[in-house]
Amino acid sequence: MTANVRQTVLSQEISQQPDALEQILIAADDAVCEAAARIRAFEPEVVLLAARGSSDNAARYAQYLFGAFHGLVVALATPSLFTLYHRPPQLRRALTIGLSQSGQSPDVVAVIDETRRQGGLALSITNDPRSPLADASGICIALGMAPEHSVAATKSYTGTLLALAMLSTKMDHDPVRGEALQSVPQAVRDALVQRQLLAAGVRAFVGYDRFLVVGRGYNYCTAFEIALKMKETSYVVAEAHSIADLMHGPMAMVDEQLPVILVAPRGAGSDESRLLLLRLQELGAKTIVISDGELLLELADLGVPMSHMPEWMSPLIAIVPGQLLALELAIVRGRDPDHPRGLSKVTRTL
Amino acid sequence: MTANVRQTVLSQEISQQPDALEQILIAADDAVCEAAARIRAFEPEVVLLAARGSSDNAARYAQYLFGAFHGLVVALATPSLFTLYHRPPQLRRALTIGLSQSGQSPDVVAVIDETRRQGGLALSITNDPRSPLADASGICIALGMAPEHSVAATKSYTGTLLALAMLSTKMDHDPVRGEALQSVPQAVRDALVQRQLLAAGVRAFVGYDRFLVVGRGYNYCTAFEIALKMKETSYVVAEAHSIADLMHGPMAMVDEQLPVILVAPRGAGSDESRLLLLRLQELGAKTIVISDGELLLELADLGVPMSHMPEWMSPLIAIVPGQLLALELAIVRGRDPDHPRGLSKVTRTL
Numbered sequence: 217m218t219a220n221v222r223q224t225v226l227s228q229e230i231s232q233q234p235d236a237l238e239q240i241l242i243a244a245d246d247a248v249c250e251a252a253a254r255i256r257a258f259e260p261e262v263v264l265l266a267a268r269g270s271s272d273n274a275a276r277y278a279q280y281l282f283g284a285f286h287g288l289v290v291a292l293a294t295p296s297l298f299t300l301y302h303r304p305p306q307l308r309r310a311l312t313i314g315l316s317q318s319g320q321s322p323d324v325v326a327v328i329d330e331t332r333r334q335g336g337l338a339l340s341i342t343n344d345p346r347s348p349l350a351d352a353s354g355i356c357i358a359l360g361m362a363p364e365h366s367v368a369a370t371k372s373y374t375g376t377l378l379a380l381a382m383l384s385t386k387m388d389h390d391p392v393r394g395e396a397l398q399s400v401p402q403a404v405r406d407a408l409v410q411r412q413l414l415a416a417g418v419r420a421f422v423g424y425d426r427f428l429v430v431g432r433g434y435n436y437c438t439a440f441e442i443a444l445k446m447k448e449t450s451y452v453v454a455e456a457h458s459i460a461d462l463m464h465g466p467m468a469m470v471d472e473q474l475p476v477i478l479v480a481p482r483g484a485g486s487d488e489s490r491l492l493l494l495r496l497q498e499l500g501a502k503t504i505v506i507s508d509g510e511l512l513l514e515l516a517d518l519g520v521p522m523s524h525m526p527e528w529m530s531p532l533i534a535i536v537p538g539q540l541l542a543l544e545l546a547i548v549r550g551r552d553p554d555h556p557r558g559l560s561k562v563t564r565t566l
Numbered sequence: 567m568t569a570n571v572r573q574t575v576l577s578q579e580i581s582q583q584p585d586a587l588e589q590i591l592i593a594a595d596d597a598v599c600e601a602a603a604r605i606r607a608f609e610p611e612v613v614l615l616a617a618r619g620s621s622d623n624a625a626r627y628a629q630y631l632f633g634a635f636h637g638l639v640v641a642l643a644t645p646s647l648f649t650l651y652h653r654p655p656q657l658r659r660a661l662t663i664g665l666s667q668s669g670q671s672p673d674v675v676a677v678i679d680e681t682r683r684q685g686g687l688a689l690s691i692t693n694d695p696r697s698p699l700a701d702a703s704g705i706c707i708a709l710g711m712a713p714e715h716s717v718a719a720t721k722s723y724t725g726t727l728l729a730l731a732m733l734s735t736k737m738d739h740d741p742v743r744g745e746a747l748q749s750v751p752q753a754v755r756d757a758l759v760q761r762q763l764l765a766a767g768v769r770a771f772v773g774y775d776r777f778l779v780v781g782r783g784y785n786y787c788t789a790f791e792i793a794l795k796m797k798e799t800s801y802v803v804a805e806a807h808s809i810a811d812l813m814h815g816p817m818a819m820v821d822e823q824l825p826v827i828l829v830a831p832r833g834a835g836s837d838e839s840r841l842l843l844l845r846l847q848e849l850g851a852k853t854i855v856i857s858d859g860e861l862l863l864e865l866a867d868l869g870v871p872m873s874h875m876p877e878w879m880s881p882l883i884a885i886v887p888g889q890l891l892a893l894e895l896a897i898v899r900g901r902d903p904d905h906p907r908g909l910s911k912v913t914r915t916l
Contacts, residue, residue: 261659262612262639269814279644284653289612289660291641294629295810296783300834303634309611310639323810368815425823426776426803433646448815453776453803453824460645460673460915464619465718465798468906473775474803484650488916499908556818558849565810566838 226366226449226553230539234405236361236371237532240378241398247357248379251339252386254355258337260311266293266327268565270369270444271315274376276437277531278313281384284528295323298330299566307336314340317364317372318562319347326566328352341379343372357383367559368448370539373441374404377532393528400532403523407536410520414537415544417518421502422548424475427454428501430462430492431479431534438479438506438531442538449546449553459485459492472500477541478516479534480507483527490515506537576716576799576903580889584755586711586721587882590728591748597707598729601689602736604705608687610661616643616677618915620719620794621665624726626787627881628663631734634878645673648680649916657686664690667714667722668912669697676916678702691729693722707733717909718798720889723791724754727882743878750882753873757886760870764887765894767868771852772898774825777804778851780812780842781829781884788829788856788881792888799896799903809835809842822850827891828866829884830857833877840865856887 263282265275272292279290293312298304299322312331314324319342329352331338340353343361350356359375378400385394421427427446431439436458443454454477457466470476476496480489486509493515496503505516508530513519520537522530546553613632615625622642629640643662648654649672662681664674669692679702681688690703693711700706709725728750735744771777777796781789789806796804804827807816820826826846830839836859843865846853855866858880863869870887872880896903 262641264639268810272811272814280647280651283644283647283655284651287654287656289614289641289655289657291612291639294633294783294786296808296835297630297633300783301630301634304637305633305639306637307639433644433650436644444815448818451819451821453805453819455803455805458646460618461622463915464622464913465794465906465909467908468798469801469803470908471801485646556815558817558820559815563814565813 222547224554226368226370226543229364229366230370230543231408233371233374233536234401236375237378237404238401239361240359240375243360244357244379244382248382248386251355251357252383254337255311255387258311260288260337261309263288263290264293264307264310264312264327265290265315266295266312266324267315268321268324269563270373270441271317271376273437273441273444274315274373274380276440277377277434278380280434281380281528285384286387293327295327298326299323304330307331307334310336312336312338314338314349314353315376316349317343317369319344319349320562320564322564323566325349325352341376365561366554367556367561368445368553374532374535381529381532396526396529400529403525403533404536406523407533410537411540414520414540418541418544418548420518421475421545425452426474427452428470428474428476429454429456430459430476432459432485432488433483434527435479435481435531435534438534438538441535442477442479442542445539445542446545448556448559449542450549450551459488470496470499470501475502475504477504480505480509480512481522481527481530481534482509482524483530506534572897574904576718576720576893579714579716580720580893581758583721583724584751586725587728587754588751589711590709590725593710594707594729594732598732598736601705601707602733604687605661605737608661610638610687611659613638613640614643614657614660614662614677615640615665616645616662616674617665618671618674619913620723620791621667621726623787623791623794624665624723624730626790627727627784628730630784631730631878635734636737643677645677648676649673654680657681657684660686662686662688664688664699664703665726666699667693667719669694669699670912671914673915675699675702691726715911716904717906717911718795718903724882724885731879731882746876746879750879753875753883754886756873757883760887761890764870764890768891768894768898770868771825771895775802776824777802778820778824778826779804779806780809780826782809782835782838783833784877785829785831785881785884788884788888791885792827792829792892795889795892796895798906798909799892800899800901809838820846820849820851825852825854827854830855830859830862831872831877831880831884832857832859832874833880856884
């Protein structure tokens, strides 16, 4: 890195991701195998994901992953049914997965507790195997990373995605998909190289305090996670939508004052992404595109290339330019990305 | 109404809601009873909601309603698993409910088709009993309203909430809750009286083009629907969050440049709402509060009172000031609320 690349805790943790992911592939393997065996034996009727913040975006990834590969209906838990209204749903045949970097959030723990009380299967994915969440769940996949200090989660997000992806490959004994995951750390390493491109490119976007972030299918989660990073570190209003949801109303907002970030790795939605991009440009919106497709990258005001991946793995890579974008936008806007105002690292909500 | 209240198609449809809801209580009763009987006999393991736009916000209401009163796990469908990836989940034991005013959206129809193909139970709630959605579903609850012409859905939204609420009361044979619903049309009529208060009050907010809208539990849906109305008619960026989600990151955005609309009818989350309001004001944010609680209303920069309702019914009332707010904000910003740019009434997404 050159001297003009600013080091922050956030930038360090973003850079630690390739090593952290390599470590998870090895160290979490046993716990993932055990969890997969328990899930196969249990044969859940439904999967409930309990999470907040970035972990909730990881849960969105699980919706597509477990839906597409395992035919499971995946619901995002509504914790207030447990904590506020004390009327939890029936979970006897449910697999509940609690996702939390710190494992501290009481609302996520409450969903896990209730699942086990009813006889359902409860799994947690957390970075702290001694946390209340790990204690409460029957099975814990620990990420085993060095503690994450930045308020804006980065390596715990990609680590959680990887643990979910590993779990999916073990659930259906798929050695091909399992092997494919081994390429993720290097692809993340390659993605980090884009930092200087992004540092230069975001300067054209410094005057905007509203953004749309659009993704679809597997990368619906990526759109939400990029938007969250931008909100946390740059205090801009960044709103995530799927392409379909955008068409059902929010499209009316789009004009030259509202830049759009489009997450569009090649895959089932490629044609749709191209049509959307052309429409956005007709409306005068400036666009940033994260993709492995040359045509889309050329059309964009700022095209950020990424390595090609099978679509189900692409969220692990596509988020990295988004993290760097949020980081560089914060720096160019004069914000301190390590100390977002009004936030602390561990948030305990009910 | 006085001469300075502007008539638009949108304002007319907002005003038609009390009569339309009265009509639904009578005309939809038979279909609701039949649907409830079929659901009880089927004993679904899980409920899947397929919807887009405002109907997707009605689906959020169903998550809490069917969770709290019937112990059902409710998932919002991810239509792209059906239409883009062709990997639908297993739905043999699922109740799928398709919500669409027009009944035209191919993605919603695809989820219904697949449910029936697999032997699951499929229900639709639509205003057009001759639509593709109604045709595809085994059971249809028709709202039976005069056609909705405004692009921004209002009466079809409250009509869908009412049909869902009626269905819930019939599913557990609860005559007390069923009777309580009879009071909704008058409460909506009472809420419409706030239009002049809102027309005057929004003038203080005309200079902002970014808003947060916050609600929790049953009124999580209300926050999303108010945000959508504002986006569609005023082209402002309005982002909806639950109180808990706000604490996990987006709180960093809040300052004197970001007004917050808080939907907080009295109920299980009242204490939390009050604490949030105080915190928002410490951060300098201007606040609009929709509530039946005097303390909250007094604390707000703009307090919009609503009739007291049991919390599970409150989303039917709390949305009305939000609709009026979006309408008046559009007018004062010089927008034409009847013709949002870039949108058409029927949106056909895949």
